[in-house]
Amino acid sequence: MTLGLTAAIAILLTLPQAPAVAAPANPSDASLSAARSAQDAAAAEVGRISALVAVAETDLQRAGLVVEAANDAYREAEGRLDEATAAAAAAADALRLAQAEVTTAQADVATLGRESYMRSDSINSLAALVSADGPTELLDRAATLRLLGDQRTDTLEGLRVAEARQADADAMARATVTEHQAAAAEAEESKTEAEAQMAVFQSAMQTASAQMSAYQQQLQEAEVALLALQGQRNAYQAWQDEQSRQRAAEQARAAAATQAAAEAAARARQAPAPVSSSSTPANGVRTPVVIGSGVAPTSGQFSTCFETRWGVMHKGLDIAAPIGTPIYAPVAGRVIRAGSATGYGLAVYIQHDDGSVSVYGHIDDFFVTAGERVSAGQLIAEVGNRGQSTGPHLHFQVNTDGLHAGAVNPVTWLAQYGVSMGGRCR
Numbered sequence: 001m002t003l004g005l006t007a008a009i010a011i012l013l014t015l016p017q018a019p020a021v022a023a024p025a026n027p028s029d030a031s032l033s034a035a036r037s038a039q040d041a042a043a044a045e046v047g048r049i050s051a052l053v054a055v056a057e058t059d060l061q062r063a064g065l066v067v068e069a070a071n072d073a074y075r076e077a078e079g080r081l082d083e084a085t086a087a088a089a090a091a092a093d094a095l096r097l098a099q100a101e102v103t104t105a106q107a108d109v110a111t112l113g114r115e116s117y118m119r120s121d122s123i124n125s126l127a128a129l130v131s132a133d134g135p136t137e138l139l140d141r142a143a144t145l146r147l148l149g150d151q152r153t154d155t156l157e158g159l160r161v162a163e164a165r166q167a168d169a170d171a172m173a174r175a176t177v178t179e180h181q182a183a184a185a186e187a188e189e190s191k192t193e194a195e196a197q198m199a200v201f202q203s204a205m206q207t208a209s210a211q212m213s214a215y216q217q218q219l220q221e222a223e224v225a226l227l228a229l230q231g232q233r234n235a236y237q238a239w240q241d242e243q244s245r246q247r248a249a250e251q252a253r254a255a256a257a258t259q260a261a262a263e264a265a266a267r268a269r270q271a272p273a274p275v276s277s278s279s280t281p282a283n284g285v286r287t288p289v290v291i292g293s294g295v296a297p298t299s300g301q302f303s304t305c306f307e308t309r310w311g312v313m314h315k316g317l318d319i320a321a322p323i324g325t326p327i328y329a330p331v332a333g334r335v336i337r338a339g340s341a342t343g344y345g346l347a348v349y350i351q352h353d354d355g356s357v358s359v360y361g362h363i364d365d366f367f368v369t370a371g372e373r374v375s376a377g378q379l380i381a382e383v384g385n386r387g388q389s390t391g392p393h394l395h396f397q398v399n400t401d402g403l404h405a406g407a408v409n410p411v412t413w414l415a416q417y418g419v420s421m422g423g424r425c426r
Contacts, residue, residue, distance in 0.1 A: 026236040027229045035226040042219035049212045056205040062310045063198040064390040069312045070187070070194035071343025071388065075404040077180070077187035078342070084180035091173030098166035101158065191343070198388060294417025295377040297360070298327045298394050305425035306409040315407035316359070316397030317425055323364050323392045325383040329374040330358065331417050337403070338366050344395065345386025349403055350374060356413065357403055361395035362387050376417075 300321030304314050333352035341347035344361030348368060351357050360366075364384025368374060385392040398413045400406035411425050 024235045024239050025232050027232050032226075032229050032233060035222065035229050039219065039222040039226050042215060042222045045215045046212070046219050049208060049215050053205075053208045053212050056201065056208045060198070060201045060205045060390050061304075062312075063194070063201040064388065065304065065309055065312045065314050067191075067194040067198045067388045068314065068343065068395070070191040072315055072404065072407070074184075074187040074191040075342055077184040079402055079404045081180040081184045084176045088173040088177045091169045091176075094169040095166055095173075098162045098169065101162040102166070195388060293376065294330045294414060294419040295328050296414075296419055296421050297330050297358075297396050298325055298383060300325060300383070300394070302421075302423040302425045303391075303393060306407075306411065316361075316395050317410050318393050318395055319383075320391065320393045321383045323382070323384055325394075326379055327360055327363065327381040327383060327394060329376060329378045329380050330414060330419060331376045333358070333374060335368045335370055335372045335374060335380075338368055338370055341387070343388050345389070346381075346384065348381050350380070355400065356408075357399045358410075359395070359397040359399065359403075361397070362389045362393060 298319055298321055300319040302317060303320045304318040306317060307314055327348075329350060331352055333350040335348065336351045336357070337347070337349040339346065341361065344359075344363075346361075346363045346366060348360045348363065348366050349357055350360075360381055362384055363381040364386065366381040368378075368380045374380060383392055383394050396410050398408050398410045400408055411421070414421070
C-alpha cells in the first residue's frame, strides 16, 4: 500500500459521519387525494347547512316580529277590556243608583199621597174642602192638594226616567263587555297562532344549528386528517432533501480527502521522511385599545328599527346587547308597572311627565317598583332574553295612548330630549 493511499484512508476515517436517520412514513398520493376529497365534501356540506341556517335565522326573526306584533295587539286588547270592565263596574254602580232612586221615588209617592192613589181623587179633594173650618183653612187645604198633585206627577216622572236610565245602563254595560271580550279573544287566538309558528321556526333553527355543528366537526376532523397526511408527506420530502444534502456533503468531503491525500503523497515523495498530516473539519454553528337632558336607555347595536318588515309593523327598537347590560331611564318619570308581561317575560313601564309611557321588554332583571319616581340616567333593569325573544336584546317602545297603544318612533321621542344613539335606525 502506498503512502498516499494510506494517508487518504486515514483522512477519510477521521471525517465525522452523519448519523443514520430512518425514513419517515410517506403517505401515498391516493391517501392524500382521499383526504382532500373528504375535506372538500365536509366543506361543501358546511356551506349548504350555513345557507339553511341563514334562512332559518331570517324565518325566526320574521316570526319574532309577528309574535311581537301579536303580543302588542293582545296587550292593547287587554287594556281595552280592562277599560270596558271598569265601565261595566261604573254602569253597575249607575244601576244600583237608579234602583235606589226608584225605591226613593216609590217611598215619596207613598208618603205624599198614599190615600190619593188608593181612592178617587175627586171625592178625596171635595171631602177635604167641605170639611174645612173657614176660608183660611179651605185655602190651605186647596194649596196642599195642588202641591200633592204636582209632587206626585214629578215623582212619577222621576220614576219613569230612573227606570229608563237603569235599562240603558244595563244594555250599554253588557254590550261593551261583550264587544271587548270578543276582541280580546281574537287577539289571544292570533297571539297563540304566532307563538306556535315561532316555535316551529325555533325548532327548525335548532335542527339546522345542530346539523351545522356536526358538519363543522366533520370538517375540522377532515382538515386535521389532511394536515396530518400532508405533514407526513412534507416530513418525508424534508428527509429526502436532507439525505441528498448529506450525500453531497459526503461527496464533497471525500473529494477534499482525496485532494488532501494526493497533496500528502506529493509531499512524501519530495521529503526523505514520511510526513503525517491531519485535518480537523470545521463544526457548523446554528445561529440561533349623556347628551342633552336625556340618557340613552342602553348600549348595543340596533337589530330592528321602528319599521314595517315582512308586512308586520315593529312598534319599537330592538337593541342587541349581552345579558346583564345596564338599562337606564332615559328621562324622569314614574314606574307604573314592573314584572311579568305577556310576550316580554319581564318588563318595566315608566310614565313620563309628557304623558307618554316607555316600555322595556325581555329584561333579565329589574331594580324598580310600581309607584317609584325615577330620574334620568337611573339604573332600572338589565338586558335579558326572556319571553318571546330570538336573542339577548332590549325591546324599547314608547306609547302615547296608555300602556299599550299609540306607539311612536322611539328615535324621534329620544331626540326631543337631546339623545341620539346613532346607528341605522332613524
